[in-house]
Amino acid sequence: MHKILSLLVKLQKLDLNLDKIRSDKESFLLQVNSYEEKIKQLEKELKEKKKEPKEIKKKRREREERIEEIDILLSKHEEEKYKVKSQDEFDALDKEVAQLEKEKKEVEDIILDLMEREEIIARELPLYEKEKEEEKKRLKKNKNNSLEVIDKLIQKEEILKREREELISGLDNNILNQYEKLRKIRGGLAVTRIEKGVCEACRVKVSTSLAYEVSQGKGIIYCENCSRILYIPDN
Ligand SMILES: [Zn+2]
Numbered sequence: 001m002h003k004i005l006s007l008l009v010k011l012q013k014l015d016l017n018l019d020k021i022r023s024d025k026e027s028f029l030l031q032v033n034s035y036e037e038k039i040k041q042l043e044k045e046l047k048e049k050k051k052e053p054k055e056i057k058k059k060r061r062e063r064e065e066r067i068e069e070i071d072i073l074l075s076k077h078e079e080e081k082y083k084v085k086s087q088d089e090f091d092a093l094d095k096e097v098a099q100l101e102k103e104k105k106e107v108e109d110i111i112l113d114l115m116e117r118e119e120i121i122a123r124e125l126p127l128y129e130k131e132k133e134e135e136k137k138r139l140k141k142n143k144n145n146s147l148e149v150i151d152k153l154i155q156k157e158e159i160l161k162r163e164r165e166e167l168i169s170g171l172d173n174n175i176l177n178q179y180e181k182l183r184k185i186r187g188g189l190a191v192t193r194i195e196k197g198v199c200e201a202c203r204v205k206v207s208t209s210l211a212y213e214v215s216q217g218k219g220i221i222y223c224e225n226c227s228r229i230l231y232i233p234d235n
Contacts, residue, residue, distance in 0.1 A: 004219075009231055025154070035146065039140065067108065207224065
């Protein structure tokens with residue numbers, strides 16, 4: 001094979017490897033981000049959950065205070081009953097008392113519900129915390145694994161980049177530019193094989209005369225259809 005063509009074939013293989021490494025790195029980075037997001041979300045949920053007992057207790061206190069207020073009003077009304085002068089006044093007072101008693105009953109029910117929830121949370125919170133902490137540990141482990149893979153990919157990338165530098169030092173700038181341009185417009189693939197008379201990249205048949213030229217290994221020959229650089233591997 002022509003010396004320059006053989007360098008281009010090597011360069012293409014190397015670049016495909018680099019492309020793969022970069023895209024792998026990208027997806028592992030996305031994974032790391034998603035683990036971090038999940039960990040943050042978990043911590044937020046845990047913090048919210050830990051606040052719940054306090055919030056319920058506060059609600060219960062408020063309701064208990066309301067009961068005290070109602071009791072004071074009720075005993076006040078009880079005294080007033082002896083001082084009213086008309087049936088209308090008495091009826092109005094009676095109505096007020098009935099309403100307060102109804103409210104008292106409702107507030108008492110709410111207090112009972114709140115107490116029940118307090119109990120449930122006191123029982124469930126430790127379990128919930130344990131479960132979430134374990135999940136967090138698992139996510140952190142996954143994140144670290146992904147970070148390790150990224151580290152290895154970066155090391156590999158560095159080695160290939162150095163190899164690439166060495167390789168392109170043997171190539172003329174014009175040819176290198178042409179190769180880069182082709183790679184850009186042809187989905188990363190600038191150099192391709194002729195396989196059973198067909199361009200392996202675009203699957204179009206290569207004319208016999210062109211295939212012959214390529215087989216002679218005399219220079220850079222392009223696919224008539226996709227303009228990629230063609231080669232036939234040496235046996
Ligand atoms: Zn082609």
